[in-house]
Amino acid sequence: MSVKIKELKSDLAILKDFELSIGKLVEEVWAEEPGPTPFPSVTDLREWDLKVLQRYRPFYMPWCDVCCLCTFGKCDLSQDKRGACGLNMAAQQSRIVLLACCIGAATHLAHARHLVEYLVEKYGADYPIDIGNVEVEAPVTRLVCGIRPRDLGDLEEVLDYLEGQVTHLLSATHTGQEGSNIDFESKVLHAGMIDQVGMEVADMAQISAYGFPKADPDAPLAEIGFGVVDPAKPVILVIGHNVPPAIGIVDYLTDKGLYGQVEVTGLCCTAHDITRYSPKAKIVGPMSWQLRFIRSGVPDVVVVDEQCIRADSLVEAQKIKAPLIASSDKNCLGLSDRTSDDPDRIIEDLVNGNVPGALILDPVKVGEVAARTAIAVAPKRLKFKALPDVSEVTEGAKRCRKCDECRRACPNDLPIPEALAEAVGGDLGKLAALYDECIGCARCESACPLDFPLHSFIVKAAEKKMKEEKYKVRVGRGAIQDVEIREVGGPIVLGEIPGVVAFVGCSNYPKGGEEVAEIAMEFAKRRFIVLTSGCAAMSAAMYKDEEGKSPYEIHPGGFDAGSIVNVGSCVSNSHIAGAAIKIASIFAKRRLRGNYEEIADYVLNRVGAVGVAWGAMSQKAASIASGCWRLGIPVIVGPHGSKYRRMLLGRKDREDDWFVYDARTGDRVYVGPAPEHLFYAAETKEEAMVMIAKLSMRPNDTTKGRSIKLTHYIDLSKRLLGVMPDDVHLFVRTKADIPITMKDEVTQILEEKGWKENRIPDPTLLPRMIRRRRG
């Protein structure tokens, strides 16, 4: 509530522009009883964390032997040494993981705060939250905070709590604070949970205010790929994760009747979100397409907002003479702040090349300036590109010293020198072949002693292939409807839908993005529910079957077996966690409100969900993953994910680790290693596919469900690894679990292993969930 007084004269004083704000009065008429941990502090869920971490213990893989975070250092932590502050290597590694997750969570929270403040200013604090046909509209927020946000103003209160928590967590990484690696890990899990809420806040705000698809299984298809952009038109490229400036562009063009005449294209999550606003906008590709698209010369204006943007975007834009507009306080790029300037003057400066770019912190003004600048500059630029001619490639190849520095700098160890050697004779085939596996980092160029633009060489060689990139992606649908959860909640919890697998995260792939599409298609065919978000959702689209159809054209977008469901941008990841939470709420009637531990226990033991971040690169991906861990959802990362330097691994050979309570009796019951790991880096896609099937098993599976899941696990293992899994006996609880088609084979293994029949409990790790104790 706020009271504003413009001017008040009394005998005591004269008040001018007086404003009194009283904290928001939350009118809470929610019938659901509050749970034990609303707005949990850093330690409120520590007991749950310790249970999880007792089973899934950290395995640390330090990059190097030292710590260099304070002036005591560098400190050598090798071989059980402690640093000058007293910290050992395990704690130091977990500290770094916590730092990464705090960075990730802070990034989403700052994004959410920025977005909510802007939308409150634009639409008012009482603008209602409406994300579609859902009763449980904010499952993560309800679960963590114990409140039910109704309008944009309520989200500000949630953000106040989240920001406080991240501050506490970050402070724990200071020298002389936390000393236990396990407590650092507990804080990592807290950071992830906080991040999940922040993402949900951001996406609820933008879905509600901007009218994005509202839990729509039939969200429209948008175009994706380099080849879908019409270079004959003025082209605006937006990059980043905060959509208001891109919406400003679409609105301006629409208002002026110019939208069809100018291409609005995007990279990364802003691209997802702009297609959620206007499916006519086009997605170029995931973040690894930044350099190749800019250097192609197609964009006439580059607009950057925040997150995952190359720090040299201004340098690259200048190479093609494209003005750049920075639109976020997170990423000012050294540009003059022109927010208060007359648009005419800014445009004149940009079009005439007086300045390389401008910082404009007003999304509406960005819209006008970007649109008018693109239209004015396009005829002057004539799509000036920064790609070499074929002759320049071959001449460069002739001068190559074969020093191998490019290959040694390449994260994927691509054989660039060999490809260059082939190019000497004019054959660019080997260079073109590198295109699919190139992550677009350009470290090869920085390493080259002759300053060859090697990334551009690769892009030039693959120019034809690049122009043929034309696919369809289903626009991010947002949340999952309650009615969908009602339909599939039972089959998921009973195991009859073999799993929910979510492809999330960045594009730091070991062998190109096509692997994401291949894995997603395989599991959709196996009747898993396949979810996608962020760059992974884009990579999943960039694939065609024999009929020329993309995965999103082949598979429906509803939350059901066999679907491929794009929820949207990075912040839409919250709907994936939200779906798992809603299964507990809607299907199992568990209370959500401030009841985190019970719901996480439910998800870990019953919901066969697995996250896959095949190209995980960022700190945000780390915090997104940690939000899944605390909720009991295992996450598989690609081989580059090993660089997060800590895994959470179960030990299936330690029988004691795999007991749960039977909530019906209080008995402790062995349930096998289900799921076996909580966080693990797979080496190849084949391995990942086997492990997705394996990590989908849960103690609560019915015999029919377990039989289905075992069928997938065994079948994939035999097909892709060439072997019968050696741990099948650990997953068979009763003979009814044995897949009928594999009965003889599995039975023989059980006999060899001395297997004994067990029972299927009502599984929980929480003693308080036991309904009746024996005796």
Add this chain to the structure above:
Amino acid sequence: MSKATEPWQTAEIAGPKKALVIPKPSVVSAMIKRAENPVLIAGHLASEVELVNGKPMDYVIRIAKTAGIPVVATAHTPREFLKRGFRVDTWMPAVDIANRLTDADWQGVNGKGHHDLALFVGLPYYMGWLILSGLKHFSSGLKTISLDMHYQPHASWSFPNLSIQDWESNLEIIVKDLGGE
């Protein structure tokens, strides 16, 4: 630092404790002979890299057979071994076997107790880097050897950066030293 003992991937700096460079392949065969319970871990690149006379996995098979060393295959590598008629002792994700090797109480792949020597070949360089680091810091009583063609500073012992030809030649000598054909 000589070029031969620079980490293969640029910018990867290990720290104060770095792998001893294997001066000649007979050092490896001697260490294998001396070890009480060695184990060989083969990543997927062991089945992809082309040598003159086969692939690294062919040498893994010969070493394993000659010295009686159990083989753990990671990724999809068991399938490739089977194509050569060789059944590995177990399949496991690379980080999983590494994690177990840090456990002094683990009874090993063959149930004969903790492994005292682990030989690695065929993991992606950066994965090998991190796994070997994990073992360097968190395993006790374990020596690690990188049999790959590039220097791995986090191993106990590593080849320097080698040409394909020199690498294959070293692997051949190890097999012969162990008494293999």
